[in-house]
Amino acid sequence: MSFDKMLLVLTTIVSLEAIYLAIFIQMSVNKNSKDIEEIQEDVEEIQEDIEEIQEDVEEMQEDVEEIQEDVEEIQEDVEEIQENVEELQEELDDEPEEVSSTVSIQKSEAEKATDKISQIQELITRLQQEVELLKSDKR
Numbered sequence: 001m002s003f004d005k006m007l008l009v010l011t012t013i014v015s016l017e018a019i020y021l022a023i024f025i026q027m028s029v030n031k032n033s034k035d036i037e038e039i040q041e042d043v044e045e046i047q048e049d050i051e052e053i054q055e056d057v058e059e060m061q062e063d064v065e066e067i068q069e070d071v072e073e074i075q076e077d078v079e080e081i082q083e084n085v086e087e088l089q090e091e092l093d094d095e096p097e098e099v100s101s102t103v104s105i106q107k108s109e110a111e112k113a114t115d116k117i118s119q120i121q122e123l124i125t126r127l128q129q130e131v132e133l134l135k136s137d138k139r
Helices: 003-092 097-139
Strands: none
Touching: 003 097
């Protein structure tokens, strides 16, 4: 074989090798680009989920505040009832025993309502703490 043919074959082989290398490099770049796009989509979805969770937490906090206001109103009503019961009790100290037992029943019902309000307040306090914990966890 002549020297020119050897150089031609060698040049062709080196050119083919360069072409194959370029193809493999481009395939790797394309694969990495696709992976990066998928990761970006996942990050966007996670951000949307976080925003939705934040909105839910804010709504829950508003609900808890409304419940707290309702409980305070109920507690005021119960206190008024209890005052009325105490006034009736004072008035009925001179009345027959039958009326006195009615007042005692009303007084025990007022105490039960007060106990329930206390339980509701404890529940609201725990809910507020959990909402604050959720808020601090999302940050």
